[in-house]
Amino acid sequence: MLYRSLLFFALANAVFAHAGKSKDSAPTSAKIVPLTQDYYPPTADCWEYRVPVHLASVEVTSFAFPEWTDDYQLQDFLATATTRASADFPSVVTGMENLTDVEYIISASFCTPKNTTSRKKSIILATHGIGLPRSHWNSAYEPEKYNFVQYAINQGYSVWFYDRLGTGKSDKVSGFTNQLRLQKAILVELASIVKSGAYNGDFGKPDKLAVMGFSFGSFITHFAVAENPGIADAAILTGINYNTTGLNANGLVRSFVPRIASLQSPARFGDLDPGYVTWVDRITYINTYFKYPNYDVPATSYSEANKAAFAIAEFLTITDGTFDASGFTGAALAITGETDYIICDGECQGIFEEPARTVWKNAKFTPYLHPGASHNFNFHHNATGAYGVITNFLDANGL
Ligand SMILES: *[C@@H]1O[C@H](CO)[C@@H](O)[C@H](O)[C@H]1NC(C)=O
Ligand SMILES: *[C@@H]1O[C@H](CO)[C@@H](O)[C@H](O)[C@H]1NC(C)=O
Ligand SMILES: *[C@@H]1O[C@H](CO)[C@@H](O)[C@H](O)[C@H]1NC(C)=O
Ligand SMILES: *[C@@H]1O[C@H](CO)[C@@H](O)[C@H](O)[C@H]1NC(C)=O
Numbered sequence: 001m002l003y004r005s006l007l008f009f010a011l012a013n014a015v016f017a018h019a020g021k022s023k024d025s026a027p028t029s030a031k032i033v034p035l036t037q038d039y040y041p042p043t044a045d046c047w048e049y050r051v052p053v054h055l056a057s058v059e060v061t062s063f064a065f066p067e068w069t070d071d072y073q074l075q076d077f078l079a080t081a082t083t084r085a086s087a088d089f090p091s092v093v094t095g096m097e098n099l100t101d102v103e104y105i106i107s108a109s110f111c112t113p114k115n116t117t118s119r120k121k122s123i124i125l126a127t128h129g130i131g132l133p134r135s136h137w138n139s140a141y142e143p144e145k146y147n148f149v150q151y152a153i154n155q156g157y158s159v160w161f162y163d164r165l166g167t168g169k170s171d172k173v174s175g176f177t178n179q180l181r182l183q184k185a186i187l188v189e190l191a192s193i194v195k196s197g198a199y200n201g202d203f204g205k206p207d208k209l210a211v212m213g214f215s216f217g218s219f220i221t222h223f224a225v226a227e228n229p230g231i232a233d234a235a236i237l238t239g240i241n242y243n244t245t246g247l248n249a250n251g252l253v254r255s256f257v258p259r260i261a262s263l264q265s266p267a268r269f270g271d272l273d274p275g276y277v278t279w280v281d282r283i284t285y286i287n288t289y290f291k292y293p294n295y296d297v298p299a300t301s302y303s304e305a306n307k308a309a310f311a312i313a314e315f316l317t318i319t320d321g322t323f324d325a326s327g328f329t330g331a332a333l334a335i336t337g338e339t340d341y342i343i344c345d346g347e348c349q350g351i352f353e354e355p356a357r358t359v360w361k362n363a364k365f366t367p368y369l370h371p372g373a374s375h376n377f378n379f380h381h382n383a384t385g386a387y388g389v390i391t392n393f394l395d396a397n398g399l
Helices: 006-012 071-081 148-154 180-196 216-227 249-256 282-289 297-305 383-396
Strands: 044-063 093-113 122-127 158-162 208-214 234-238 258-260 276-279 331-337 364-370
Touching: 044 148, 044 180, 071 249, 071 258, 093 148, 093 180, 122 180, 122 216, 148 158, 148 383, 158 180, 180 208, 180 216, 208 216, 216 234, 234 383, 249 282, 276 282, 282 297, 331 383, 364 383
Parallel strands: 122 158, 122 208, 208 234, 234 331, 331 364
Antiparallel strands: 044 093, 093 158, 258 276
């Protein structure tokens, strides 16, 4: 596969051995819940749900992490995983295993324009990345500038957005096992659930479905569509790039400066095991996700204050899937900030079109570099400029 080696194998070479975690079980009740999010667009009707997602069988990667309990041990693991001699150490990957008959409760929001619009029957199903949970799309801070849902609603689209497994109000599983393959299987189920109309308020079934991601969520979305081309009419990948030249895996690990989330903030992350980590502070976040001076500090502070932690096993499985999306013949948009630090090592020009066009060779594919932004363009100046590129793309492709 094109570049599945990167983070996955670069970082999977690490020492130690330890028994794997047992699987977490999930509750089974599900219902419409009172609105929990800090904000909803005034022009939308919105509902919240706890959606039971049942997976009959999902093949996942099994790991043997050292299962650190403090930041000294975590730092030593990361230093070892990124040393120039990392290839000398045994991999933390121990093989594959099947999870069968598992169920997770996913907390989600659905918003549709109050006004009748011609585009209203198109739903965008959005999967957030590492950082904010579903509020990545639905900022309570200056929503007229930073809220994708509000922008899309005002353009006539409906949006279904959720907290990924392990974040926000969705079920939690161990950070030593929570990974891309599991969340890809969840997204494939969610696409089918959204199309069924069962969790769409009084909206019913959509005519068209677009799947959208940000960063880790874009890789989940990419692999879900590449491996199941029938799940959506369009794919929108934000904060993605397909050329390995742009991915500096060791540099990224060191730039993130991960800390055990539950130790950094027991109040926010105390329910998560030490497999969940987060960057050390707001400046570190800004360095990896933003381009100076094209942001307002309060917007980054909002984003930092509301961040979710991420699972170490997520970080190691970002590229664990099939890149070849030649089976998909719908419309696809890849969009990121021109100076994306995470996925382009700070400069996307020259590496953004290939292999992207080859990966999406049978799709109506649009690569787009948004000026004046790094990875998290949703919280930069001119975020609405990028939102406009996204809704224009949908409109131009009949959604
Ligand atoms: C998981 O199940 C599939 C389908 O039954 C099978 O092909 C695959 O070999 C199994 N994987 C493992 C690791 O057992
Ligand atoms: C909704 O419809 C009303 C009445 O036609 C109109 O004034 C308003 O601008 C519309 N709102 C949006 C977001 O399109
Ligand atoms: C990545 O970009 C470089 C620079 O444009 C190019 O030479 C290379 O072929 C690209 N890689 C792939 C796999 O297309
Ligand atoms: C805002 O974003 C749009 C879409 O990328 C772009 O066309 C426009 O030039 C940007 N405006 C500024 C001032 O950068």
